[in-house]
Amino acid sequence: MANRGGRHARTEDSDNTINYVQCDGLAVMKMVKHCHEESSNMDLAQGALLGLVVDKCLEITNCFPFPKSGDETMDEEMYQLTVMRRLRRVNVDHLHVGWYQSSDVGNSLSLALLESQYHYQTSIEESVVVVYDTQKSARGFLCLKAYRLTPQAIQMYKDGDFTPEAFRTLKVGYESLFAEIPIVIKNSPLTNIMMSELFELLPEDKGHNFLDLGTASVLENHMRSLIERVDELYQEAVRYNKYQQVVFKQDSDKNRALAKLAAENAVRTSKGEPTVAEEEVIKQFRPMPVPARLTATITSGQINTHSQHIAQFCSQSLAKLFITESLQNAKEAKEIK
Amino acid sequence: MSLSNYSLQSKVLLHPLVMFQIVDAYERRPMDNTQVMGTLLGTVAGNTGRIDITSCYSVVHRQHDDDSSHIDLDLRYDSDMCQLTQFSYPQEKVLGWFSTGSHVSEAAVELHEFYARRCQNGQPLHLLMDTSLRGKLMNPRLFCAVQTGVPGGTKGLMFTLLPMEIYFGSAETAALRHMNKQCLSQAKDAGPTVPQFKQVVESTKELQLRLDLILSYINDVLNYKKLPDNSVSRALHDALSAIPPVESERFRHMFNNNVRDLLMSMTLSSLVKNQLELSEQLSNMSDA
Numbered sequence: 001m002a003n004r005g006g007r008h009a010r011t012e013d014s015d016n017t018i019n020y021v022q023c024d025g026l027a028v029m030k031m032v033k034h035c036h037e038e039s040s041n042m043d044l045a046q047g048a049l050l051g052l053v054v055d056k057c058l059e060i061t062n063c064f065p066f067p068k069s070g071d072e073t074m075d076e077e078m079y080q081l082t083v084m085r086r087l088r089r090v091n092v093d094h095l096h097v098g099w100y101q102s103s104d105v106g107n108s109l110s111l112a113l114l115e116s117q118y119h120y121q122t123s124i125e126e127s128v129v130v131v132y133d134t135q136k137s138a139r140g141f142l143c144l145k146a147y148r149l150t151p152q153a154i155q156m157y158k159d160g161d162f163t164p165e166a167f168r169t170l171k172v173g174y175e176s177l178f179a180e181i182p183i184v185i186k187n188s189p190l191t192n193i194m195m196s197e198l199f200e201l202l203p204e205d206k207g208h209n210f211l212d213l214g215t216a217s218v219l220e221n222h223m224r225s226l227i228e229r230v231d232e233l234y235q236e237a238v239r240y241n242k243y244q245q246v247v248f249k250q251d252s253d254k255n256r257a258l259a260k261l262a263a264e265n266a267v268r269t270s271k272g273e274p275t276v277a278e279e280e281v282i283k284q285f286r287p288m289p290v291p292a293r294l295t296a297t298i299t300s301g302q303i304n305t306h307s308q309h310i311a312q313f314c315s316q317s318l319a320k321l322f323i324t325e326s327l328q329n330a331k332e333a334k335e336i337k
Numbered sequence: 338m339s340l341s342n343y344s345l346q347s348k349v350l351l352h353p354l355v356m357f358q359i360v361d362a363y364e365r366r367p368m369d370n371t372q373v374m375g376t377l378l379g380t381v382a383g384n385t386g387r388i389d390i391t392s393c394y395s396v397v398h399r400q401h402d403d404d405s406s407h408i409d410l411d412l413r414y415d416s417d418m419c420q421l422t423q424f425s426y427p428q429e430k431v432l433g434w435f436s437t438g439s440h441v442s443e444a445a446v447e448l449h450e451f452y453a454r455r456c457q458n459g460q461p462l463h464l465l466m467d468t469s470l471r472g473k474l475m476n477p478r479l480f481c482a483v484q485t486g487v488p489g490g491t492k493g494l495m496f497t498l499l500p501m502e503i504y505f506g507s508a509e510t511a512a513l514r515h516m517n518k519q520c521l522s523q524a525k526d527a528g529p530t531v532p533q534f535k536q537v538v539e540s541t542k543e544l545q546l547r548l549d550l551i552l553s554y555i556n557d558v559l560n561y562k563k564l565p566d567n568s569v570s571r572a573l574h575d576a577l578s579a580i581p582p583v584e585s586e587r588f589r590h591m592f593n594n595n596v597r598d599l600l601m602s603m604t605l606s607s608l609v610k611n612q613l614e615l616s617e618q619l620s621n622m623s624d625a
Contacts, residue, residue: 068424187516188360202514210536303609321596
C-alpha cells in the first residue's frame with residue numbers, strides 16, 4: 001500500500017488541482033441512503049455532488065440522486081438544473097463538483113466510468129467521482145473512494161488513440177489511469193453535537209457485524225470476480241498475440257515478395273527492360289489495424305484493485321481468526337485446570 | 338374530521354439522515370431567520386403501520402417579526418421540491434413538517450392545516466429539533482395534533498408528544514461510528530477513511546477495555562468492595578453462555594482451514610498483481 005501511495009503522490013504532482021476531498025457527513029449519509037435503497041433492487045445508484053473548491057481541497061457539502069434510469073420521458077440535464085436552482089434558494093452550494101456511484105467490490109473502474117468522468121473533468125476541472133461500496137459498507141466497513149482521471153488519461157482519451165504506441169508515449173499504465181484522491185469526512189461543530197447525541201441512542205451491540213467470522217462467501221465473491229477479470233484480460237492478450245502473429249506473417253510475406261521483385265528487376269535490367277517499382281508490391285500488403293489497448297488497461301486496473309481488496313480482506317480476516325484462537329486457547333486452558 | 342389518534346399505536350422511526358439535513362439547513366439559513374422549517378418525507382408500511390421518516394427538505398419561508406403566529410411559506414417551492422424528490426424516491430410521501438426551536442411555535446396551527454391537506458391521511462406529524470441548543474440537547478421530538486374542546490363549542494388543537502425511535506441501519510451505523518470516532522479524536526479534525534484491518538484492531542482494543550471494566554467489577558464484588566447486582570451477573574452469565582462450545586479438534590481444523598484459504602488467496606492475488614506489473618513493464622519497453 002505504501003508503494004501505491006507513493007505512486008499516487010507522484011501523479012498528483014503533475015495534477016495540481018486537488019489534493020484531497022473533504023466530505024460532509026450530510027453528503028455521506030445521503031449517499032449511503034441512496035445507494036442502499038437502489039442496491040436493494042439491484043440497480044446502480046448515481047447522483048451529483050455539490051460543493052466548493054477551497055485552495056487544493058474539494059469540499060463536498062451536499063448531493064442529490066439522479067432520477068431512476070427507467071424514466072425516459074424526462075430530461076436529465078433539466079432535472080439537475082432545476083434541483084440545483086431549488087437548492088440554491090436554501091443556500092446550498094450549487095457548484096457541481098462531480099458525481100457518485102454505488103458499486104460492488106472493485107468493478108467500478110470501468111470504461112463507462114472513465115467516459116463519464118472524462119466528460120465531467122473536461123467541463124469542470126476539479127470534479128471527482130466518489131465510489132461507494134454498498135456490500136462492504138453493509139458489512140460494517142464504510143468504504144468511500146474518490147477518483148480522478150490523471151492528465152495523461154485525459155490526454156489519451158482526448159486524442160482517441162488507444163494504440164500501444166500512444167500508451168507508451170503518454171506513459172499511461174493501469175495504475176496511472178485513475179488517481180485515487182484521499183477522502184476525509186468532516187462535520188460542522190453543530191453536526192458533531194447532534195451526532196454525539198445520536199450516538200448516545202445508538203445501541204452498543206450494533207454496527208459490529210464486521211467482526212463476523214463467516215467470511216468464506218465474501219472471499220468467494222471476491223475470488224470469482226477476480227477470476228472473471230483475469231479471464232477478460234486473457235482474452236485481450238490472446239487478441240493481441242494474434243495480431244502480432246498476423247503482423248509477423250505479413251512482414252515475412254512482404255520481405256519474400258520484395259526479394260522476389262529485386263531478383264526479377266535484376267533480370268529485367270540485364271535484358272534492358274524497365275523495372276517495376278517496389279511500391280507496387282508494398283501496396284498489396286495493407287497495414288493491419290492495431291487492437292486498442294484501452295480495455296486491457298482498464299481490466300488490469302480492475303484486477304489490481306481486486307487483488308488489493310482481497311489482500312485487505314484477508315489481513316483483517318486473519319486478525320479476526322487469531323482473536324478467536326486466543327479466546328479458544330484461554331477457554332481450553334481453563335477447562336484443563 | 339374524526340381524529341382517532343392513530344399514530345399512538347404505530348411505531349415511528351426517524352432516520353438519522355433527517356437530523357443531518359435539519360442541522361445543515363439550520364446552518365445555511367438566511368441571515369435574518371432564526372429558525373428553519375420544511376417538509377418531512379417518508380413511508381408508511383400499510384400492514385404494520387410502521388412509519389419511517391426517511392428524508393426531508395427545507396422550504397423557503399418568511400417570518401413576521403411582529404406576529405409569530407403567521408408564517409409565509411413559498412408554496413410553489415414546496416410543491417416543486419416535492420415533485421423533484423418523487424423522481425428519485427417515488428415511494429416517499431409527505432408525512433408532515435419539521436421546524437427548529439425549543440417548543441411548538443404559534444405558527445404550528447397554521448402549518449398543521451396546510452400539511453393536513455398535503456398528507457395522505459390528513460394527520461401530519463411535526464418534528465421539532467432544538468438546534469439553538471437552548472435546552473442543552475437537540476432532543477428531536479415528534480408531535481401530532483389532537484383536536485380538543487367541547488363538541489359544538491370552541492375547538493382547539495393540542496400538540497401531543499409521540500414516541501419515536503431512531504432507525505439505525507447497518508450501513509448507517511458504520512458511517513455514524515466512523516464519524517463519531519473522528520469527532521472524538523480531535524488530534525486531526527478530519528481523518529481519512531480507515532482501512533479494514535485498522536478497524537478490527539481498534540474494535541479489539543475497545544473489547545479489551547470493556548473486559549477490563551468487567552474484570553475490575555467482578556474483582557470488586559469478590560473482594561466485598563461493591564454490592565453485587567443480580568441483573569449484571571445475569572447479563573454476564575448470558576454473555577458467557579452465548580459462546581458456543583467448540584471442541585478443540587474441530588476448532589483447530591476450522592482455524593487451519595480458514596488460515597490456509599486466506600493465505601492462499603493472498604498469495605494468489607499478489608501473484609496476479611506481480612504479473613500485471615511485469616506485463617506492463619514489458620509492453621512499455623521500447624522496441625530497441
